[in-house]
Amino acid sequence: TVRDNKYTIVNAKQPTQSDSAPVDQDGGDLTYMTTVTFGSQGAQYHMLIDSSGSQSWVFGSDCTTQACNNHDTFGTANSNTLKTSSTPFSVGYGTGNVNGVLATDSVTVAGLTVPLTFGLASNATDEFLSYPMDGILALGQASSSDATFMNALSQQGHIPSKLFGIHLSRDVDGANGNDGEIDFGTPNSDYYSGSLSYTPIIPDQSFWQIAIDGAGVDGKSASVGPQRNAILDTGTSFVYMPLSDAQAIHSLISGSSQSGETFTVPCNTQSTVQISISNVNYNISYQDIVSSSTDGGTTCGSKIVGRQTFGPNQWLVGDVFLKNVYAVFDFDQNRVGFGAKTANANGDDPPSSSTTSSPSTSSATSSTSSLASASTASNSTGGSSTQSGPDSAAQSSGSSSG
Numbered sequence: 001t002v003r004d005n006k007y008t009i010v011n012a013k014q015p016t017q018s019d020s021a022p023v024d025q026d027g028g029d030l031t032y033m034t035t036v037t038f039g040s041q042g043a044q045y046h047m048l049i050d051s052s053g054s055q056s057w058v059f060g061s062d063c064t065t066q067a068c069n070n071h072d073t074f075g076t077a078n079s080n081t082l083k084t085s086s087t088p089f090s091v092g093y094g095t096g097n098v099n100g101v102l103a104t105d106s107v108t109v110a111g112l113t114v115p116l117t118f119g120l121a122s123n124a125t126d127e128f129l130s131y132p133m134d135g136i137l138a139l140g141q142a143s144s145s146d147a148t149f150m151n152a153l154s155q156q157g158h159i160p161s162k163l164f165g166i167h168l169s170r171d172v173d174g175a176n177g178n179d180g181e182i183d184f185g186t187p188n189s190d191y192y193s194g195s196l197s198y199t200p201i202i203p204d205q206s207f208w209q210i211a212i213d214g215a216g217v218d219g220k221s222a223s224v225g226p227q228r229n230a231i232l233d234t235g236t237s238f239v240y241m242p243l244s245d246a247q248a249i250h251s252l253i254s255g256s257s258q259s260g261e262t263f264t265v266p267c268n269t270q271s272t273v274q275i276s277i278s279n280v281n282y283n284i285s286y287q288d289i290v291s292s293s294t295d296g297g298t299t300c301g302s303k304i305v306g307r308q309t310f311g312p313n314q315w316l317v318g319d320v321f322l323k324n325v326y327a328v329f330d331f332d333q334n335r336v337g338f339g340a341k342t343a344n345a346n347g348d349d350p351p352s353s354s355t356t357s358s359p360s361t362s363s364a365t366s367s368t369s370s371l372a373s374a375s376t377a378s379n380s381t382g383g384s385s386t387q388s389g390p391d392s393a394a395q396s397s398g399s400s401s402g
Contacts, residue, residue, distance in 0.1 A: 039079020
């Protein structure tokens with residue numbers, strides 16, 4: 001395909017659980033995608049999995065911008081059941097924007113087929129040249145009347161519970177780690193040990209947002225601010241937080257330094273960051289914190305960034321954290337569940353979780369910084385989110401209910 005000739009995609013193995021699909025990635029842990037089949041001729045597209053948005057979209061065949069030319073596109077030549085409308089849709093990202101019209105056709109993921117209204121992009125800015133996905137599969141919070149993939153699955157009785165679980169692979173684990181998976185309706189217990197620990201979401205029409213108890217490094221509490229909330233976003237690569245919180249965490253990593261909103265750490269650090277949620281501590285492996293070398297030597301970038309993306313008390317928590325847990329997004333119960341990875345998930349020992357004393361929060365003044373490459377993706381009720389790969393956070397317009 002056009003996309004396969006332009007981009008690297010690391011394909012995951014086929015799941016053994018029913019109603020499940022492989023989660024592929026770009027080879028750098030930045031973009032996690034699954035295959036979505038559109039229309040009567042079974043045209044397949046790699047779609048970014050976005051837990052922060054409710055408007056799915058795909059590049060349209062009438063798009064002539066360079067970004068579209070580098071990807072696989074969808075149109076009437078690919079399906080005789082595609083119905084386009086005159087209703088415009090637009091999604092603006094910190095890293096670019098797409099626009100076009102809303103369309104309807106059959107969509108299949110994990111062997112589950114539903115009719116879906118989605119955006120058919122006729123214009124995409126050059127920023128999308130950097131990313132391998134052909135569109136976005138939106139799995140965010142939405143009202144029950146919105147035409148989302150999860151609503152359609154539930155309404156048609158395809159799944160026993162309106163939820164999805166997701167396991168994200170880590171590229172450095174090599175062949176043993178090529179096992180990313182998304183599970184619809186039933187969590188896959190093969191990917192976590194013990195039981196899932198659930199926490200209620202903060203009511204919101206768009207976000208999977210939960211309260212954070214605290215944070216720490218190697219068991220030492222970090223002085224992050226009180227009443228912090230985390231937006232969980234599979235479409236965000238890094239972890240973003242108010243600058244003062246990032247400073248507090250990096251102050252406990254030996255050899256770290258700061259430059260504006262970004263930080264560096266020793267490339268050989270083995271420091272483990274903890275986030276406490278509902279009295280359970282979850283580890284973030286140093287493998288997921290350390291980025292590429294900034295000087296060709298011993299200093300590397302940190303994937304924890306001191307950037308306020310939304311409110312002064314909000315963190316945007318992406319794949320850097322989510323790679324370390326099996327996460328369940330439960331629409332019916334308005335909650336998110338986490339399970340500690342099993343030893344065979346991501347090809348290594350599981351990041352431990354415990355219910356012992358959690359890193360406590362303490363008072364700290366948060367400092368805002370520019371949104372920069374953060375973006376926001378929302379449905380017609382006006383929600384948003386962010387990302388460091390293709391920045392899944394965006395401002396969208398267009399009605400997708402029905």
